[in-house]
Amino acid sequence: MAAAPAKGTAAQAPHRVAVAGASGRMGHMLIEAIRASGDCQLAGALDVPSSPAIGNDAAAFLGHASGVPVTADLQAGLSQAQVLIDFTRPEGTLAHLRACRERRVNAVIGTTGFSEAQKQAIAEAARDIAIVMAPNMSVGVNVTLKLLQLAAQALATGYDIEIIEAHHRHKVDAPSGTALKMGEVIAQAVGRDLKECAVYAREGVTGERDPSTIGFSTIRGGDIVGDHTVLFAGTGERIEITHKSSSRATYAQGSLRAVRFLAGRRSGLFDMFDVLGLR
Structure with missing residues (x-):
């Protein structure tokens, strides 16, 4: 039997996380890490409309049912999320970020290859939501x-x-x-x-x-x-x-640390030095 919360405290609600590129290699690693964590919950799974995974359960590749379908609908995929983890392509990430900004969903960005103008757009979005962006989450x-x-x-x-x-x-x-x-x-x-x-x-x-x-x-x-x-x-x-x-698992674990860092933050642009206290 699970122990009851200590008197005067409440069990902490899980971090509700959506994953972009959910059917890709990094997406699978992130979903697996979220499932294995004790404090995060998969709340959305996004992919491109052409993905054969659209409509399937996001955790089906693990042989489990998460109750979260893979979708190309940004509004549906973000509707229950507090934070989006995105390791996709620059154009896709910026489209996702616009939807995050509208819904006040924070973001962890591991995508690389941004132009200077695209980086500026991300910095602009960070005026309204909290973002951790790093070229490597390890x-x-x-x-x-x-x-x-x-x-x-x-x-x-x-x-x-x-x-x-x-x-x-x-x-x-x-x-x-x-x-x-x-x-x-x-x-x-x-x-x-x-x-x-x-x-x-x-x-x-x-x-x-x-x-x-x-x-x-x-x-x-x-x-x-x-x-x-x-x-x-x-x-x-x-x-x-x-x-x-030797494994993308280290990127997934670092991303979850970034998710935890963003909890309670409403705006600002951060990197992994902030997350790890290396300033």
Whole structure:
């Protein structure tokens, strides 16, 4: 028999969460994590109209019935939700965000590949709802970002900086949002502007490496979930800081931490440093 709440307290209501891209790989991982959590409840499941999962129970792939059908109707999919988790595409995320703003549903955004104008639209939406947006929801990746900040400050001169990332063959943007975030963190730590110092491609006779640049290398193949290495190459030594993901489960768990962080917040734009207290 479950223990009764302590006198003077009430059992906390679960966080009601909707998932965008519910029939995709990340959507399935999120639904599984929500089901396994003790404090979150699946309240909506969104997907594109062409998805064969439309109309099916969102947890059918687990062999369970959640009572939540997969729908392409944004209003229906968000009607019972307090927060939406979105790992889709930029255009889809912005459409979802407009519906969230209308219904005052908070959002956790793990989508990458946004343009500057699209990022500005997200910041504008955060005036009315609370949003956590991060290119990578993994707790480990965000701790790695903090380590990179410290390393870059100490290695600001005399070290060439290169960022190497690898992902599965289906990833459509490059470099990855995580790699770009690493570059932004490093550039800020050493007093540079990533837009001015990033080098995304090298071919032919390139000349000597400009020591003020930050280089990016991209690998796409197989089913690599996500590998990122930052190389600080000095004279006589190299420092490498690496994070490797073997499962999307870490992104799902980080997303649920973001959901909990947003509870009770009504507006504002946050990232995983805020969620994890790494400021």
